[in-house]
Amino acid sequence: MSIAAASHGFLSPTGVEIAFLLVGLVTFGAALVTVTTRQLVHAALWLVVALGGLAVEYLLLTAEFIAWVQVLIYVGSVVVLLLFGLMLTKAPIGRSPDADSGNRWAALAVAVAAATALVWVVVDAFRTTWIDLDGAAAGSTKVTGESLFRNWVLPFEALSVLLLAALVGAIVLSRKAKAAAPAAARTPGAHDDRGAKEGAR
Structure with a gap:
């Protein structure tokens, strides 16, 4: 002590x-x-x-x-x-x-x-x-x-790969959401609803 x-x-x-x-x-x-x-x-x-x-x-x-x-x-x-x-x-x-x-x-x-x-x-x-x-x-x-780069270098590098994977996953999810939006706009139901609205006018 x-x-x-x-x-x-x-x-x-x-x-x-x-x-x-x-x-x-x-x-x-x-x-x-x-x-x-x-x-x-x-x-x-x-x-x-x-x-x-x-x-x-x-x-x-x-x-x-x-x-x-x-x-x-x-x-x-x-x-x-x-x-x-x-x-x-x-x-x-x-x-x-x-x-x-x-x-x-x-x-x-x-x-x-x-x-x-x-x-x-x-x-x-x-x-x-x-x-x-x-x-x-x-x-x-x-x-x-x-001590960090001799004994703990593997967890340190694994953390960097994990962060990179999280960022790539966020980008992939955002691109899927953008691709799904135009596909939903091209569905037949959307055209039928648009035609019905135009006919009502």
Whole structure:
């Protein structure tokens, strides 16, 4: 245990720890609204708030490199990709009843189980680890980059392929919608209705 950990306990938190807790609560609230709202555009915008809150949490933990990567990749790429997908597929802008699957209790049970497992793993792995928030940064950009591109390069590349597939799928769906519109206009029923309207005139 470091000197920073021994100087104060849980009953005397520092300003950084209070800010970390407040930002965490805002991030949790934004994530909750993201998965409960029935408006797709609002969900994407609240996702920006949640991911931005995580970036602030990384900054408070003196992990500046991870914070900026969070902003550049997730806020600047993933959310923009979601918004482009919504625009290309002409998703409904307003309230959409189809956004609710009806399996909220099952989803809540899975979310609680996953959160419990994640918290247990993190607490068990870092039970005696303390971060000196008032000192220098614990991990440099060089160390983080080497760990990322040596040990986690395959998931990193798989994520980029997944994002590319999502963008291509959005473009394909938008082209199918455009091709279906002229086909519907050329149907015999449409001509009959047009002829009946002209005869009535």
